[in-house]
Amino acid sequence: RKEVEQDPGPFNVPEGATVAFNCTYSNSASQSFFWYRQDCRKEPKLLMSVYSSGNEDGRFTAQLNRASQYISLLIRDSKLSDSATYLCERALTFGSGTRLQVQP
Amino acid sequence: DVKVTQSSRYLVKRTGEKVFLECVQDMDHENMFWYRQDPGLGLRLIYFSYDVKMKEKGDIPEGYSVSREKKERFSLILESASTNQTSMYLCASSAGTGVNEQFFGPGTRLTVL
Numbered sequence: 001r002k003e004v005e006q007d008p009g010p011f012n013v014p015e016g017a018t019v020a021f022n023c024t025y026s027n028s029a030s031q032s033f034f035w036y037r038q039d040c041r042k043e044p045k046l047l048m049s050v051y052s053s054g055n056e057d058g059r060f061t062a063q064l065n066r067a068s069q070y071i072s073l074l075i076r077d078s079k080l081s082d083s084a085t086y087l088c089e090r091a092l093t094f095g096s097g098t099r100l101q102v103q104p
Numbered sequence: 105d106v107k108v109t110q111s112s113r114y115l116v117k118r119t120g121e122k123v124f125l126e127c128v129q130d131m132d133h134e135n136m137f138w139y140r141q142d143p144g145l146g147l148r149l150i151y152f153s154y155d156v157k158m159k160e161k162g163d164i165p166e167g168y169s170v171s172r173e174k175k176e177r178f179s180l181i182l183e184s185a186s187t188n189q190t191s192m193y194l195c196a197s198s199a200g201t202g203v204n205e206q207f208f209g210p211g212t213r214l215t216v217l
Contacts, residue, residue, distance in 0.1 A: 043211055044208050046205045089206075096144060096146030097146055
């Protein structure tokens with residue numbers, strides 16, 4: 001099993017929809033989790049850190065479930081500009097990314 | 105505004121050539137990283153460094169070496185390039201100790217013929 005796994009998608013959703021991605025991990029000792037956003041032909045940029053207590057920033061909510069060993073990213077009221085690949089990171093190990101396509 | 109720069113956006117080399125990829129950060133970050141990104145495999149850590157002249161192997165160090173002579177600069181070296189090293193190479197830096205937010209450079213698309 002890969003250390004960090006993501007559903008590659010693509011997730012095709014209409015504008016305004018709520019969409020959620022999960023990222024499973026296999027090493028429960030890690031304390032550091034992050035979500036990055038990567039646009040086509042661009043470098044990844046930090047979207048959110050993932051804290052034990054959860055983290056919310058506007059339309060974006062990240063949560064950590066240690067018992068089931070996954071982190072999640074929830075995007076509410078999707079915008080066209082949210083179309084991108086979302087990468088999760090656990091202690092320098094990245095998932096292969098989940099592609100989101102928001103459609104008009 | 106934080107910045108990580110890489111010496112080339114695109115590079116074409118021949119099998120057996122020695123290749124240098126340079127990365128510079130202007131944020132006075134302690135930590136620097138080299139990744140490669142391939143379709144379906146995501147970002148994979150090649151080498152990282154927590155301090156000047158210090159280096160640690162990542163998950164896929166074979167065929168690569170690194171150099172960190174100055175805090176702001178981290179070089180990736182392919183001693184003898186091979187076609188399976190054709191990839192997108194991304195440099196990143198982060199501050200402090202532990203695992204923190206990483207700032208990435210724009211990447212170098214290397215093609216080995």
